[in-house]
Amino acid sequence: MPLLRPGRKPVARAMTVILGASVVTVVATQPAHAAEIPAGARSLQSVNMAGSYLRHTDYLGGIAAVGPTSSAQAKSDATFTVTPGLAGGTGCVSFQAANGMWLRHRDYRIRLEANAGTATFLADATFCVRDGSVSGSVRLESTNYPGRFLRHRDSELWLDAPTTNPTTFAADSSFRVTTPWVAGRRSPVIKGLYADPNIAHLNGRYYLYPTTDGYNGWNGSRFTAFSSTDLVNWTHHGTILDLGPQISWADDRAWAPTIAYRNNRYYFYFSAATSIGVATSSSPTGPFTDPLGRPLVPAGFRSGQMIDPHVFTDTDGQSYLYWGNGSAYAVRLNADMVSFDLGQVRAFSLPNYREAAFVFRRNNTYYLTYSVDDTRSENYHVEYATGTSPFGPWNHHGTILSKNLNLGIKGPGHQSVVQAPGSDTWYMAYHRFAIPAGNGTNREVTIDQLRFNADGTIQPVTPTL
Template identity: 55%
Template sequence: MRSIPFSVFLLLLGTWLSGPARAQRWPADTLHAPAAALPGLYADPHLAAFGSTYYLYPTTDGIAGWGATSFTCWSSKDLVKWTNEGVILDLPRDLTWAARNAWAPAIATKGGKYYFYYSAAQSIGVAVADRPTGPFKDPLGKPLVAKSQFRGQMIDPMVLVDDDGSAYLYWGQGQCHAVKLNPDMVSFDPAAVIEFKPPGYNEGSFVFKRQGKYYLMWSEYDTRDPRYSVAYATAASPLGPFTKATKNPVLKGRGVVKGAGHHSVLQVPGTDQWVVAFHRFHIPDGNGYNRETCLAPLRFDAQGNILPVDVFEPVKPTKIKAAGKRR
């Protein structure tokens, strides 16, 4: 048998290592991610639970410049099968002050009403409804937070309703802002706004409370960057001061999953089971304008630190138990 020159051997070896043979040696989870929770292109998902039903409120994606003009709502009884409840707020139809750039919604409930907070035309609005599926109406006729009213971009709202019924609004790109809302849920004292910027903070703030501790989470890098990821800090009060955790980020892409971020967190009512909703670049050909919504389990260690999220672990079907007592 005639031997081949050593230089040819090296060339063949390099081809083998970089080709299909090497791909077969990769961990399987870097090649096959779970299916997206919602069909189509959706980003910035806010996950909530009201009664026995889960709801997702996303940004409609797939439009250059993030030019969406309306918001939809999706419902589920088990976190796995989702139903499109249709358009719940249409900017050109329902607003007088904005017609495009419908981004990053959030929802909260208080006193039997549902309050929908959203970004529109680089400002933050609020709409009110009697049901989580709307229809939502604009009670102000103007932004709740106007463009350029504070430092950074006035986008990405989130509201935490604390155990005592007090509600807190968080928002901002490039700068994080926080303020206690008035009891009407649609106004606040501008002089009471707190501005701060945790190390690495960019946008997409989200706050929740677990076992007496407040968690502030946010997205780092730009949503068009494959490194887009989520970090967090903790505090003893809803307005801080927040201290960034030493082990970050807790949510980031891996393998075919790119740009995992702009998330929300939900505690399954009556349990200490938690779920994170986030978006990633659409697989296989997505980018910062073509993203899809995903769900994954969120876990904590014994000290209350958030453990790294496995973006390849799908959520299991989980129904909300009746009359569950929240822990």
């Protein structure tokens, strides 16, 4: 039986059926349920109160009439971003409002609250999708109170057992998933709260490895992965590394991962408990295991925080590890990718450097991009320097990505860069404050094109919605 972090409850799960343009019939030994609601912006209409939609008012969940002539606020309140369940689980989802808060139950009342990051909150905000009372509808079962479903009592939203008003319970707890009242933006490219994205092209696909965001104190403990062939449609691969059960030396502050490929293995470098670890797998989506049983770069190894790892592999096959908050460091990795010569660690002096060093090579120029200011500040931004080797010396060129308040874009940074295979087309992935009400712990991930001038300098990145 897998290990469970304290506070997690094992819950039996049934096989699911995919929801899409049509229903797929699955032959299974367990009863089939409707699969998770497609991720992205969605609205949910009551089955037995036509024209009434699940919405929030003054932070309390309910249902209310919404129509074409309703106010923009009413339409926004009835639109939620559906994400994979915060507590995990096949076919389970969570609902994030436009203000960055999440639907959760507390004392069985459905309300809107900020993600506290506790095991209780994650479970309270996770609902597993079941078949509804009529064809094409869904019901939402609590992940930590199996048998209790989200249902409306008149216009209020509660978590109830089917014995509560059983004659109408099935219909009271059933909803039709509809197009959202407020159209979703092109971005964020992955739905929900994520930050510090590392983008890479591996084995014919693009992959994003982000920090799972939305926790007070950035206190998440799981890493997930997403993949795409077109940078538009992303597949969520679930948890690829869970610190508590899988990492013996850390259980919190899971931040800013990066990935590298060598020796027919994938090497996943990550921040945890303000140290840097490494885990390996035969697949870019894991499962990943810890080969060291200790940090690769422990807290206190040098001045500043030992976080934000990045691995750059040069054309000769040599890989380099970069890291640091407050101070920037780099070192050649040994061929095993999980060790280095302590005496060869180098420190860089970079103007305004704060964190998130990311290096790439174009032609014969090495580019070192990095983030400036505090991620909680709307002025968080990206600057860069160029050099003639992976260790520099570095020539500073200034800012290439910053806020655009006309679009509501604040705090864009913690960047990574990928080249489209076989081309001179480049993209930058980064996070920003979630729009409209995000902050330094409620951030979202997007991607914009990275363009170069004729002399090889980088043009300012245009942040888009």
